[in-house]
Each structure stands twice: as structure tokens, then as C-alpha cells.
Amino acid sequence: MKKKGPLYALFLSLILLLPGCSSIAVLNPKGPSARTLSDTILLSILVMLGVLAVVYILYIFVLVKYRAKKSNEGYIPEHEEGNKVLEAIWIIIPIIIVAFLSVVTVKTTNEVENVAADYQDQTPLVIYASSSNWKWHFSYPEEGIETVNYVNMPVHRAVEFRMYSFGTITSLWIPQLAGQKYAMSDMLTTLHLSADTEGSYIGKNANFSGKGFAHMEFEALVLSNKGYEDWVKEVKETAPKLTEEEFKGLLATDYLGRKTYSSTHLEFSPPPGDHGEHMSGGGKEMDMDNGNQEHQDNKEIHPSPEPSSGTEFDSKPDPEVDQPLPSSPVDESTHEGH
Amino acid sequence: MDLDKFKVHGEPLIYGAMISIALATIGILVGLTYFKKWGYLWREWLTTVDHKKIGIMYILAALLMLFRGGVDAMMMRLQTAAPEMKFLDAQHYNEVFTTHGLIMILFMAMPFIIGLMNVIIPLQIGARDVAFPRLNAVSFWLFFMGAMLLNISFVIGGSPDAGWSAYFPLASLEFSPTVGNNYYSLALQISGIGTLITGVNFIVTILKMRAPGMTLMKMPMFTWSVLITNVIIVFAFPVLTVALAMMMFDRLFGSQFFTMANGGMDMLWANLFWVWGHPEVYIVILPAFGIYSEIIATFSKKNLYGYTSMVFSMLIISLLSFLVWAHHFYTMGQGAMVNSFFSITTMAIAVPTGVKIFNWLFTLRKGRITFTTPMLYTLAFIPIFTIGGVTGVMLAMASADYQYHNTMFLVAHFHYVLIPGAVFAVIAGFHYWFPKVFGFRLNERLGKHAFWWIIISFNVTFFPLFFLGLMGMTRRMYTYSEESGFGPLNMLSFVGAVGLAIGFVILVYNIYWSTRYMPRDTTNDPWDGRTLEWATHSPIPLYNFAIVPKVETRDALWSAKHENIPLYTDTKYTKIHMPSNTGKPFILGVVFFFLGFFLVFSMWIPAIVSGIGILVVLAFMSFDKDQGYYIPVEEIAATEKKLMRGETV
Numbered sequence: 010m011k012k013k014g015p016l017y018a019l020f021l022s023l024i025l026l027l028p029g030c031s032s033i034a035v036l037n038p039k040g041p042s043a044r045t046l047s048d049t050i051l052l053s054i055l056v057m058l059g060v061l062a063v064v065y066i067l068y069i070f071v072l073v074k075y076r077a078k079k080s081n082e083g084y085i086p087e088h089e090e091g092n093k094v095l096e097a098i099w100i101i102i103p104i105i106i107v108a109f110l111s112v113v114t115v116k117t118t119n120e121v122e123n124v125a126a127d128y129q130d131q132t133p134l135v136i137y138a139s140s141s142n143w144k145w146h147f148s149y150p151e152e153g154i155e156t157v158n159y160v161n162m163p164v165h166r167a168v169e170f171r172m173y174s175f176g177t178i179t180s181l182w183i184p185q186l187a188g189q190k191y192a193m194s195d196m197l198t199t200l201h202l203s204a205d206t207e208g209s210y211i212g213k214n215a216n217f218s219g220k221g222f223a224h225m226e227f228e229a230l231v232l233s234n235k236g237y238e239d240w241v242k243e244v245k246e247t248a249p250k251l252t253e254e255e256f257k258g259l260l261a262t263d264y265l266g267r268k269t270y271s272s273t274h275l276e277f278s279p280p281p282g283d284h285g286e287h288m289s290g291g292g293k294e295m296d297m298d299n300g301n302q303e304h305q306d307n308k309e310i311h312p313s314p315e316p317s318s319g320t321e322f323d324s325k326p327d328p329e330v331d332q333p334l335p336s337s338p339v340d341e342s343t344h345e346g347h
Numbered sequence: 348m349d350l351d352k353f354k355v356h357g358e359p360l361i362y363g364a365m366i367s368i369a370l371a372t373i374g375i376l377v378g379l380t381y382f383k384k385w386g387y388l389w390r391e392w393l394t395t396v397d398h399k400k401i402g403i404m405y406i407l408a409a410l411l412m413l414f415r416g417g418v419d420a421m422m423m424r425l426q427t428a429a430p431e432m433k434f435l436d437a438q439h440y441n442e443v444f445t446t447h448g449l450i451m452i453l454f455m456a457m458p459f460i461i462g463l464m465n466v467i468i469p470l471q472i473g474a475r476d477v478a479f480p481r482l483n484a485v486s487f488w489l490f491f492m493g494a495m496l497l498n499i500s501f502v503i504g505g506s507p508d509a510g511w512s513a514y515f516p517l518a519s520l521e522f523s524p525t526v527g528n529n530y531y532s533l534a535l536q537i538s539g540i541g542t543l544i545t546g547v548n549f550i551v552t553i554l555k556m557r558a559p560g561m562t563l564m565k566m567p568m569f570t571w572s573v574l575i576t577n578v579i580i581v582f583a584f585p586v587l588t589v590a591l592a593m594m595m596f597d598r599l600f601g602s603q604f605f606t607m608a609n610g611g612m613d614m615l616w617a618n619l620f621w622v623w624g625h626p627e628v629y630i631v632i633l634p635a636f637g638i639y640s641e642i643i644a645t646f647s648k649k650n651l652y653g654y655t656s657m658v659f660s661m662l663i664i665s666l667l668s669f670l671v672w673a674h675h676f677y678t679m680g681q682g683a684m685v686n687s688f689f690s691i692t693t694m695a696i697a698v699p700t701g702v703k704i705f706n707w708l709f710t711l712r713k714g715r716i717t718f719t720t721p722m723l724y725t726l727a728f729i730p731i732f733t734i735g736g737v738t739g740v741m742l743a744m745a746s747a748d749y750q751y752h753n754t755m756f757l758v759a760h761f762h763y764v765l766i767p768g769a770v771f772a773v774i775a776g777f778h779y780w781f782p783k784v785f786g787f788r789l790n791e792r793l794g795k796h797a798f799w800w801i802i803i804s805f806n807v808t809f810f811p812l813f814f815l816g817l818m819g820m821t822r823r824m825y826t827y828s829e830e831s832g833f834g835p836l837n838m839l840s841f842v843g844a845v846g847l848a849i850g851f852v853i854l855v856y857n858i859y860w861s862t863r864y865m866p867r868d869t870t871n872d873p874w875d876g877r878t879l880e881w882a883t884h885s886p887i888p889l890y891n892f893a894i895v896p897k898v899e900t901r902d903a904l905w906s907a908k909h910e911n912i913p914l915y916t917d918t919k920y921t922k923i924h925m926p927s928n929t930g931k932p933f934i935l936g937v938v939f940f941f942l943g944f945f946l947v948f949s950m951w952i953p954a955i956v957s958g959i960g961i962l963v964v965l966a967f968m969s970f971d972k973d974q975g976y977y978i979p980v981e982e983i984a985a986t987e988k989k990l991m992r993g994e995t996v
Contacts, residue, residue, distance in 0.1 A: 032832055034819040035750045049747045050817075057737035064704060064733050071711040072726065075647070076718070085909070086714050091653035091706070099705040100656075103698045110694060110744060115687040117746035122683045177517040178613060180678060180753060184819040188749020191679045193614070194516065194607040198680030215753040217510050217823040219517055220437045 034184040034211070039231070040204040041125035042187040049117045056106060121188060121201070128167035128203050136160065136168060137273070137280060140192050140214065141175035141260045143221030148273035154244045155251050157259065157268035159228045163237035164207050170200040173280050175260060180216035183229045189215045196281055204231040221264060245271050253277045353503050353948070360422075360439070365502045394928040396480035398465045399784065399887055401487045405462030406777070408491055410855070412455040415498065417851060419447035421844055424808070428841035430829040440825035441508040442527065446497065448511030449531070453538065454494040456631040456765070459773040461490075461545055464573050464634060466784055467776075468549065470880035470887065471567045473558025473896045478551040480926040481968075486541040486548065488936025493538025496943045500530040504947065507531035510823065512620055512675075513594070515605035515613040520598050526947050532595040533943040539587050546580030549573060558879065560898035564658070567878040567901070568644075568651055571658050572637025575665045576630050582669065583626035590619035599949060614679065621672035629668040631765070633661055635772030636703060639725045642779055643707050645874050646722040647714025650902055653706040660699035667696050677745045678752045686745035693743035700736055704729060719874070720794030724775035727802045728767040735763030738813070753823075756816025762809045774801075774854065782873045786886045787865040789857050797853035804846025811836040811843075877902035882914055884990040890923045890978060893987050920983045926975040935964045 036051070038044040120126075124133060137148040138160070147160040162168050172181050172192035182189030187202035204210075214225040232240060249255075251270035256278065259265065379385050392400060422443050426435045435443065465483070469476055477483050500506040507527040509518035518528045553574045557566070566574070594616070596602040603611040644651045651657060673681065673689040707729065716722070738760040742751050751757055782788045820833045827833045872881040882904045883892050896914040899906065906912040942957035 033814065033817045035817045043750075046747055046750050049744060050741065050750065053741045053744055053747060057741060060737055061733060064708070065730060067705075067708050068729055071708055071714075072716065075711060075714050076716045081715055084715050086647070086649045088650055089652060089709075089713065090650075091656065091709075095709070096653050096656045096702065096706070099702055100698060103701045107691075107694045107697060107740075110740065111687075111691045114690045114694075114744040114746055115683070117744075118683045118686050118690070121746055121749065176607075177522055178514055182819075182821075184750065188746070189678050189752055190749070191676070193679070195612060195614075196680065211819065213819070213821065215821045216514075217441075217517070217753070217821075219509075219522060220441070223437065223824040223826050 489541030800850030808843030
């Protein structure tokens with residue numbers, strides 16, 4: 010997978026056939042994790058085009074050559090039982106292809122499940138990402154800050170997202186930075202990513218979660234190290250503290266714009282145990298009868314969604330929004346605020 | 348009682364649906380009374396235990412559901428045709444995609460296949476009926492009532508809205524407080540029990556009722572595919588039964604199997620659902636492979652290439668289908684090890700599937716290929732399904748799936764697998780076996796018109812979705828912004844969907860036109876077939892075969908026609924034992940419908956009464972002393988004489 014030039018050329022020529030799709034996010038990666046996935050996808054496309062070519066050539070050949078026509082009228086084909094050698098060939102070759110792709114899969118799956126090779130000497134920046142109704146809460150335990158519906162990260166830094174949910178299963182996905190992973194109420198999932206280009210990327214929930222699902226997007230902004238530090242400092246100085254009261258209010262609201270706080274909800278509402286503990290049962294915080302009680306407690310104030318009354322929510326922004334709602338996460342104008 | 352919960356508010360489309368359902372019902376009732384057809388309907392259809400009639404009813408119901416699911420599909424594609432469309436709101440869209448999935452898989456594809464199975468399997472194995480004819484009627488009426496229960500949800504109380512996979516906790520009472528998912532658990536449960544019974548019935552039929560001489564390795568490929576499918580049904584459906592019961596307990600009685608608190612596990616639902624749901628995909632696709640095998644052999648005038656490897660590939664697929672369910676949630680944080688295991692098992696399915704593709708291509712080789720309508724669908728299946736297959740391998744790679752999961756790429760893939768793999772197959776099978784059942788062919792010219800509309804539009808509809816997925820469009824989004832750039836390709840897809848709709852309308856018009864104008868087929872074997880179903884009359888007499896055929900080769904009829912291996916060695920008719928019609932399966936279905944309906948709305952007393960009603964009907968059925976009847980020799984002789992002359996009976 011080192012020589013990607015021809016792969017890109019081939020794929021580009023394919024996509025250029027379709028006007029209007031110059032921005033294929035998945036194949037336009039901006040970090041090592043997404044790049045691994047993009048390379049894997051391009052490689053698999055190439056192998057699969059080869060398979061398709063073999064089938065299509067054979068298909069066209071037999072259809073053209075053996076179609077019923079005047080010249081072969083009355084021809085009754087002979088009985089043909091099969092051929093052990095031929096059948097063995099189309100068993101063995103696919104096995105080889107599958108074996109090859111399996112090796113690639115196992116290797117790349119391990120790669121993206123861990124910190125990228127170039128960043129292994131760093132301690133990852135931990136960001137807890139939790140979802141509630143149609144919002145994302147991002148908590149930075151190290152910095153002691155929290156944001157709602159946007160996440161800022163420093164460039165060239167290993168980032169470890171720890172995801173969970175206050176309700177339905179959601180899936181955190183920033184296509185240009187990494188593949189998605191589910192956020193669930195009863196366990197913590199981990200996503201490693203890092204960005205090597207500054208910029209604003211679309212993040213979204215990729216798993217259907219009810220009425221407001223289509224609007225559950227957020228901006229993932231990758232800043233320079235300096236820019237990130239300045240932002241953290243500014244937040245600590247200017248943003249209000251996130252009180253338990255305030256947090257319950259956030260959970261109870263269906264839709265929100267951006268919000269910023271100078272403390273996290275992790276202090277009074279710890280996340281569930283991670284998958285390993287959950288499955289082994291050896292975790293201290295997690296027991297199957299009780300779950301993580303404090304995490305569970307928050308769900309009690311989490312309201313059921315109202316029966317649908319239309320789609321007017323996108324036209325009425327929350328009055329408390331203290332930062333402008335971007336019309337699109339990639340909207341350039343929103344960068345200036347940071 | 349609170350009548351308010353029955354109402355669905357404020358949707359002109361739903362009011363329209365209500366009115367049309369009411370008008371159609373009144374129309375049918377008035378029509379039946381006016382033409383004095385109540386007795387005919389009861390005697391000939393509602394009480395029938397004849398596998399052919401049950402098959403026809405399955406197919407009719409499936410066609411009806413194809414249009415219901417098709418209208419859902421059109422509404423979805425219209426709603427997403429352009430950014431910020433205001434045709435449907437979020438709630439309505441969620442209900443539409445949920446029921447589209449449920450209806451197309453469970454109430455269209457599967458019953459269509461079970462319908463063809465019912466009509467053809469006893470004929471292909473030279474049997475007079477299925478092993479348990481009355482149980483077969485029970486299966487049909489349970490399926491039908493389950494389907495009706497789901498369909499009324501749209502106008503009474505609200506449809507399920509948590510996706511066809513109904514993941515918890517979204518499908519729980521907390522997040523889906525309407526009755527929609529109650530309908531889900533009960534409608535699927537009732538029809539699922541029917542399917543499970545079918546599974547048992549057909550395994551016994553195929554294993555015990557084959558014509559003398561037909562060893563397992565001499566069975567036609569469609570029969571093989573159906574046998575394997577039914578084994579999958581018997582292993583997979585109990586899981587669904589249990590999962591749906593747990594879901595019902597969670598929603599109706601406050602148990603906490605899948606809740607967020609008190610030890611409930613949302614993942615448990617996902618696991619149970621897909622342990623059934625993945626094999627379910629093969630339940631609809633394996634019989635399609637069987638249908639294609641029959642058609643390819645017939646229209647290339649050759650026996651099937653590599654019969655043994657075809658059978659073994661299906662057996663291996665059926666085994667693997669139970670080992671891959673976790674690929675539906677690679678992104679659930681189950682770790683690299685588990686994901687790698689499921690990646691490899693999933694990709695392994697490509698090997699036996701590839702074997703089948705190449706065997707079909709080599710069946711065509713050195714054949715004499717005629718391009719009839721059923722053959723066209725079969726030939727179109729090969730290149731299109733291969734695209735579905737290779738994208739399936741791409742999705743099977745766990746790492747890459749982190750980028751495809753839940754996106755339109757996935758939606759494109761499974762439509763590329765299921766539409767050629769199941770829908771084209773049932774249409775092909777429908778055209779192929781239609782003259783056997785009704786005694787005349789469908790019009791070829793209209794058939795080909797419909798074919799080209801469907802094939803071209805299919806690709807226009809679904810190919811753009813691969814790109815939308817890679818661009819980051821997730822599935823089940825009811826709207827998107829202009830800036831996302833998803834607009835143009837979605838519009839293209841909508842244009843394709845309109846073409847598909849036109850194709851299906853032509854297909855149905857063809858049925859109407861052919862019924863009126865096509866000449867009767869007097870040969871009983873219009874396609875120069877190879878297997879036993881073409882050895883009896885068209886339309887098929889009640890007893891299928893006056894004399895039970897003897898089988899010596901795989902393509903028994905072909906051997907009889909071309910190698911002088913006689914099918915019938917007996918020459919004398921003997922009296923034939925037939926089961927009597929019974930209304931009990933229909934009544935059982937109706938009572939199940941009411942039980943389901945009352946449970947949906949938690950109306951306990953009527954529900955308990957219905958439950959007792961079911962036990963009463965079952966008791967009556969088990970004490971039924973009706974042992975059937977004999978068709979006397981004279982009657983068989985008379986019928987055969989008439990049929991030989993080309994008259995209908």
C-alpha cells in the first residue's frame with residue numbers, strides 16, 4: 010500500500026465520470042487513521058475491479074458466442090457434468106484473494122484501533138464524547154473544560170475519544186479523520202485519531218437515533234498547537250462553570266447550539282466502565298446489576314422525546330446559545346471565533 | 348378506553364391512506380356481495396389446503412406488499428431528492444423507512460419465495476401435496492394476518508419508527524412511546540411463527556415425499572436450495588421468536604432485557620436480531636439461486652454445470668450464514684480480535700458464491716441461449732449481483748467498514764444484493780412458472796419492456812448511493828443541507844426510482860393484458876423444460892400427477908424427452924388420497940390477528956379472550972377426525988381425458 014499514485018489516478022478517473030462529486034470525504038483523509046482506511050478501501054476497490062473484470066469478460070464472451078441464432082438452430086448441447094480442475098481453480102483463486110484481504114483487514118483493523126505509529130511516543134489527549142438526544146458533549150478532563158456540539162483539537166497530536174451515550178446508540182464519525190464508533194449507554198468505547206492538517210471537518214452521528222438524527226452534526230476543528238492552547242486558556246478564563254443543575258438542563262433539552270464551559274460533567278456524572286471491564290466483570294465501577302449508578306442516575310432526568318410535532322426545530326435556535334450557530338461546520342467564517 | 352391512542356394526527360398523506368383503505372375495503376365487500384362470490388371465496392380460497400392455491404395467495408399478497416413497499420421507497424427518494432425538502436417530516440420519514448425495510452424483506456421477498464416454493468416444490472419432486480397440507484394453510488394465514496397487522500399500523504396508532512432492525516434503547520418504550528414498536532414485535536411474531544411452520548413442513552416434504560428414484564443428489568437445484576433454506580429457517584427463526592417475545596415483554600410488561608439501566612443490555616438485542624437477521628438474508632437469496640439455476644439450464648438447453656459443487660456451495664453458505672452476524676456491528680467496540688474473526692468468516696462467503704457464479708457462466712458456455720423474459724432477468728442478475736458481492740467483500744473488511752457503516756454505501760450494497768438476488772429472481776420465477784400454473788404465458792414484448800425499465804432504472808437509482816456513502820451521507824437521514832453536496836446524486840437516484848416504478852407498473856399491466864389476450868398453451872411444457880413440474884398438465888390438476896413419475900436422472904423430463912428414459916412405468920390409475928378443505932387455519936389466523944391487535948394497545952381483557960380463542964381453535968384442530976377423501980379412478984380418468992384435450996377443469 011505504499012504506491013498509491015496509480016490507485017488514486019484510477020479511482021479519480023472513475024469518479025470524474027460523475028460530475029458534482031469532487032469531495033469524497035472518505036477518500037480525502039486528513040489524518041493517519043483515516044488515511045489507513047482510505048488506502049484499504051482503494052486497495053480493495055482495485056482487487057474487486059479485477060474480480061469484476063474476470064466475471065464480465067467471461068460473461069460477455071459466453072453471451073455473444075453461444076446465443077441462439079440461425080446458424081446454430083436445432084443444435085442440442087451435450088451433457089456436461091462439470092470439470093474438477095476448473096472448479097478447483099475458481100475455489101482456490103478466491104480463497105487466495107480472501108486470504109490476502111483478510112491479512113490486510115486484520116493488520117489495518119489493529120492499526121486503527123491503536124494510536125497511529127507516528128504518534129505512539131505521545132500521551133494521547135483524552136476527550137470524552139457523550140451523546141444525549143441530538144447533541145454531543147465533549148469533555149476534556151485534562152484541561153477541565155467542556156464543549157457542546159463542537160470539538161477542538163491540536164494538530165499532530167494523538168487524540169483518544171472515549172464515547173458513551175445518555176440515551177440511544179449513536180455513532181461518532183469524523184470521516185476525514187477516522188472511522189466511526191458507537192457510543193452506548195452501558196459501556197465506554199474508544200476511538201483513536203490524530204489530524205495532520207489544520208482545518209475544519211464535519212463530524213456527525215452516523216447511527217439512526219430518532220427524530221433529530223439528521224441534524225446531529227458537529228464541527229471538528231483542528232488548530233495549531235498554539236491556537237489550541239490559546240483557545241483552552243480563553244475558555245478557562247471566560248466560559249462559565251458547568252454545574253450539575255446546568256448539565257441536567259442541557260440533557261433535558263432536545264436541540265442546542267454550541268456551548269462552552271470551564272469545567273466538565275465528568276466530576277459529578279462519571280462515565281460507564283469501558284468495554285474490557287464490562288465484559289470481564291473485573292471492573293470495580295461496573296457491576297451488572299447496578300451498572301454505574303451515578304451514570305444511570307442521570308438517565309432518570311433524561312426525558313423521553315415528545316411525540317413528533319413537525320420539524321420546526323431547525324428554525325428556532327436555542328436562546329442560550331452563546332456562540333453563533335454555523336450554517337455548516339465547514340463554514341470558513343466560524344473559524345474566526347476561535 | 349382511550350380512543351385517542353388509535354388516532355394518527357395531522358398528516359394529509361395518512362388521511363389519504365385511511366380513505367383509500369376504507370374505500371378499497373368497502374369496494375371489495377360490495378363487489379363480493381354483488382357478484383355472489385362469498386361462497387366461492389370461502390370454498391375455493393379461504394379454506395383451501397391445496398399447495399398451489401396457497402402458493403398463489405402468497406404471491407398475490409407479496410405483489411400487493413411490493414407495491415406498498417414501493418410507495419414507501421418512492422416517498423423516501425422524493426423526500427431526499429433535493430436538500431431541505433418538506434414533503435415528509437422526520438417522524439413520518441422514520442416510519443416510512445422502517446416499514447419499507449420490514450415489508451420488503453419479510454412481507455414481500457420471503458412470501459414471494461415461499462409462494463413459488465409452495466407452487467413448485469411438490470411438482471418438482473413428483474409429490475401430490477406438501478407433507479402437512481393443513482399446517483401449510485396455517486402458515487399462510489399467520490403470515491397474512493401478521494402482514495395485515497403491520498399494515499394497519501400506518502393508520503391506526505402509528506407505525507414502528509426505530510428502523511427495521513429496531514435497535515434498543517431507541518425501540519424501547521422510553522424513546523419510542525407510541526404503539527409503533529408494539530406492532531413490530533407482534534406482527535413479526537405472528538408471521539414469523541407461520542414461517543417457522545413452513546420451514547418444518549417443507550423439510551419433511553422434501554425429505555419424505557420425493558418421487559421414487561429421486562435421490563438427494565438427483566433433486567432439481569431449486570428443490571435443493573429450498574431444502575437448505577428451510578433448514579436455515581428452522582435454526583434461525585426461533586431466535587427471532589425469542590427476541591421478539593423479550594421485546595414485547597420490555598414494551599408491554601416492563602421487563603428490562605434491553606433497557607439502559609438495571610442490567611439490561613442494548614447489545615443483546617443487536618446480537619439476537621442479527622443472529623436471525625443475517626441468515627434471513629440467505630433465506631431470501633438461496634432459493635433465488637435455485638430459481639436461476641433452473642432458468643439458466645432451461646434456456647441454454649444444458650444441464651447445470653458442476654451440480655455437486657453447486658450443492659456444496661449452498662451448504663457452506665448456509666453454515667457460514669450463522670457465523671457472521673457480528674459484522675453488522677463492527678463499530679460496537681468489540682475490539683480488533685473479534686472484528687477480525689467476523690471479517691474472515693464474512694469474506695469466506697464470497698468463495699462459495701463465486702463458485703456458483705462461475706458454474707452458471709460455464710452452464711451457458713457451449714449452450715444455445717435464448718433470451719426470454721425470465722432468462723433476461725437471470726442474465727441481468729449475474730453482473731449486477733457481482734457488484735453487490737464485491738462491495739460486500741469490501742464491507743466485510745472490518746477496518747474499512749468503520750467508514751462505510753450506516754452510510755448510503757451500505758444501502759447501495761444491500762440493494763445491489765437483494766434486488767437482483769431476490770426480486771429479479773422472483774420476477775424471473777414468476778414469468779417462468781406462470782404458464783404452468785395458469786396455462787398461458789405472459790406477453791414477451793411487454794415483459795421485455797418492463798425488464799429494460801427495471802434494469803436500467805435500478806442502476807440509476809442505486810449506483811449513485813455508493814458515492815453518496817463515500818461522501819459521508821449516512822442512511823436514514825430525512826434531510827440534508829445544501830452545503831453537504833448530496834443533492835445532485837440524490838436527485839439522480841430519485842429519477843431512477845421513478846423509472847423503477849414505471850417498470851413495475853408495466854409488469855403488472857402485463858399480467859392484466861396477458862390474462863385477457865394471451866393464447867392458451869396446449870403443450871404443458873412451453874419452455875422445453877427439464878424437471879418434473881413440466882411433466883404434468885397446465886393448469887395443474889388438483890392431484891398434480893395422475894400417476895406418480897419414476898426418476899432416474901437429474902433432469903428427469905429432459906431424459907424422458909431426449910434419452911427415452913420413461914417417466915411413467917405404471918399405466919393404470921389408482922385412487923388418490925387428498926386432504927379435505929378446512930376453515931380452521933383461516934379462523935386461527937383471524938384470532939391471532941385480534942390477539943396481536945389487542946396486545947398492541949394493551950387491551951388486556953379482549954387479548955385474554957383472543958388468547959383463549961386460539962386455544963379453542965387449536966383444540967378443535969387437534970380433535971379433528973377428518974381423514975380426507977379419495978378421488979375415484981373414474982374421476983381421474985375423466986379429468987385426464989379433458990386435460991389431454993386442452994380443456995380446463
